[in-house]
Amino acid sequence: MQLYRTKEGALLANENKVFLLTEAWDVIINRSHLHQHLSGLAEISEALSFDLSHHLLSNIIAPIGNQEVWAAGVTYLRSRDARMEESKESGASDVYSKVYEAERPELFFKALPHRVSGQCEVVYMRKDSAWNVPEPELTLFINSAGEIQAYTVGNDMSSRSIEGENPLYLPQAKVYERSCALGPCLFVPEKPISPETLISISIKREHQEVFANSIQLNRMKRNLPELATWLYMACKFQYGSFLMTGTGIVPPNDFTLQANDEVSISIEGIGTLTNTVQLI
Numbered sequence: 001m002q003l004y005r006t007k008e009g010a011l012l013a014n015e016n017k018v019f020l021l022t023e024a025w026d027v028i029i030n031r032s033h034l035h036q037h038l039s040g041l042a043e044i045s046e047a048l049s050f051d052l053s054h055h056l057l058s059n060i061i062a063p064i065g066n067q068e069v070w071a072a073g074v075t076y077l078r079s080r081d082a083r084m085e086e087s088k089e090s091g092a093s094d095v096y097s098k099v100y101e102a103e104r105p106e107l108f109f110k111a112l113p114h115r116v117s118g119q120c121e122v123v124y125m126r127k128d129s130a131w132n133v134p135e136p137e138l139t140l141f142i143n144s145a146g147e148i149q150a151y152t153v154g155n156d157m158s159s160r161s162i163e164g165e166n167p168l169y170l171p172q173a174k175v176y177e178r179s180c181a182l183g184p185c186l187f188v189p190e191k192p193i194s195p196e197t198l199i200s201i202s203i204k205r206e207h208q209e210v211f212a213n214s215i216q217l218n219r220m221k222r223n224l225p226e227l228a229t230w231l232y233m234a235c236k237f238q239y240g241s242f243l244m245t246g247t248g249i250v251p252p253n254d255f256t257l258q259a260n261d262e263v264s265i266s267i268e269g270i271g272t273l274t275n276t277v278q279l280i
């Protein structure tokens with residue numbers, strides 16, 4: 001089932017029926033057994049009678065309330081290799097091969113809710129960066145008890161020129177206004193997401209596709225509960241948290257985003273998150 005956050009409240013889509021939920025977003029999502037809870041609500045609630053896709057067009061917002069967004073890095077071989085290459089001149093290539101092999105994953109703070117874009121909103125690239133890419137990432141919603149309850153699509157917008165210059169610049173390469181997009185909904189399955197799940201990206205410039213690729217989740221070196229455990233090892237999250245799980249797709253080195261590019265990221269079971277790129 002899918003949970004959409006809209007201007008009017010949370011909408012639950014289950015087996016072609018739509019339900020409006022009355023509780024606050026943070027209360028709805030921060031539960032154990034979220035799938036079971038939502039199934040129970042769908043059984044006792046009256047379904048709405050409107051076309052969900054039409055309604056969402058003008059009402060959907062990012063599926064985040066008061067949660068922090070964190071991100072894991074260098075969880076796929078492709079990310080390790082791209083980072084080793086971009087940081088060759090700085091002499092920091094080793095940092096990335098070491099973290100790929102290490103027991104402790106790379107985890108970094110990505111965004112507060114006000115810096116997160118939702119479906120069809122703008123994402124920014126920095127004007128002091130010459131080389132910018134989107135990163136398509138399965139994103140976990142983890143409740144305050146540290147249990148993975150839902151999934152969404154994430155775009156970890158990244159400045160490769162800033163990150164490549166010096167690894168200590170990582171926060172500037174990653175954290176700025178609307179450098180993070182989440183959506184279109186929270187996917188709340190009965191069982192954990194399948195390792196065969198496909199993550200795809202398409203980038204369009206003036207309606208022409210300029211880059212596309214896809215990867216299966218099972219190419220990730222780490223597993224999802226392991227990432228959640230590391231994040232919660234020494235941090236408490238009153239409302240739960242979002243954790244982006246790293247990218248397995250990095251465009252070739254001669255590719256950089258341009259203003260007005262349209263980035264669409266799809267994950268099976270969840271949907272497609274589309275955002276337009278602007279300069280900040």
Ligand code: DO4
Pocket residue numbers: 071072073074075076079083106135156170245246247
């Ligand atoms: O180490 C830099 C960031 C890595 C990252 O964001 C990723 O692998 O997705």
Ligand code: MG
Pocket residue numbers: 071072073135137156246247
């Ligand atoms: Mg990333």
